[in-house]
Amino acid sequence: MLNYNVLPDYKTRNEIIKKICVKYKFVKHYFAGKSVCGRPVDVLHIGRTTDKVLYCAGFHGSEYLTVLTVLKFFEECAEAMRSGTIVGRYKMSDFLKKKGLTIIPCVNPDGVEIALHGSDAALTYKPLVDKVSDNTDKWKANARGVDINHNFNAGWKELKQREINLNITSPSPTRFGGTHPESEPETRALTNLCRKVPFERAFAFHSQGREIYCSFGKNTPELSYRLAAVFSQASGYRITTPEDIATGGGFKDWFIEYFKKPAFTIEIGLGENPLPLSDFEKEYIIIQNMLCLGVIV
Ligand SMILES: [Zn+2]
Secondary structure, three states, X not given: OOOOOOOOOHHHHHHHHHHHHHHOOOOEEEEEEEOOOOOEEEEEEEEOOOOEEEEEOOOOOOOOHHHHHHHHHXXXXXXXXXXXXXXXXXXXXXXXXXXXXXXXXXXXXXHHHHHHHOHHHHHHHHHHHHHHOOOHHHOOOOOOOOOHHHOOOOOHHHHHHHHHHOOOOOOXXXXXXXXXXXXXXXXXXXXXXXXXXXXXXXXXXXXXXXXXXXXXXXXXXXXXXHHHHHHHHHHOOEEOOOOHHHOOOOHHHHHHHHHOOOEEEEEEOOOXXXXXXXXXXXXXXXXXXXXHHHHHX
């Protein structure tokens, strides 16, 4: 296995992805789009090309342990396919004959870069970042101050009203949803991919709280609740149902509303973002079986 005890900035991520692709020739690597600063949004796939599940991470800059989570799980699954190794409790090679696993390790590559390396990483948007943030360690938005997980077209207007009530009306390190849904290239990269590729279900990884969110409004399928119970049992994570007013604009919300299929937000880890790198291995082990079951069940 590769070393995941590293901060997953753009350069490190590229090295990990390259090594995975060289080692496992059956991995498909392509791009969903580009960020505001032109950084590509990578997509990796293994297993069947039908019955695919989608794991996405790195929506929020300071939540980069999620990036390591999906990359490590993906490599474990690739190794399982090559040599039959067990992942958690499961022989994933058997299941990946029937199912496919697609990951987007970093939906918001500029945001992660800003959280790890400061405003210089925002390139031409550096003045904007400097203006609205004096602590880029906690940066969550993309390079022009739009929160990708407030930018999806599901309950967006209601969310916008709540932003206004909180006095968030312009680019910000967090929670500014943009001028209209899908205004950001990172958001469109994800929605365009999902419109093109028929994923059975989707997972959005965030931090923190050790929680599972599985519902959004009337389109939430019954299956969502059953699957959430399975994931909760496997990880000890709590299923959280927010007040209707506290949701909207997120990828999970959009996926449920648009496709009427299950989607989940998994809040990994416990503490304050950015969670320390030293938390990664222990938090990963807590959710490893849940990650397997997301593909299997
Ligand atoms: Zn988040």
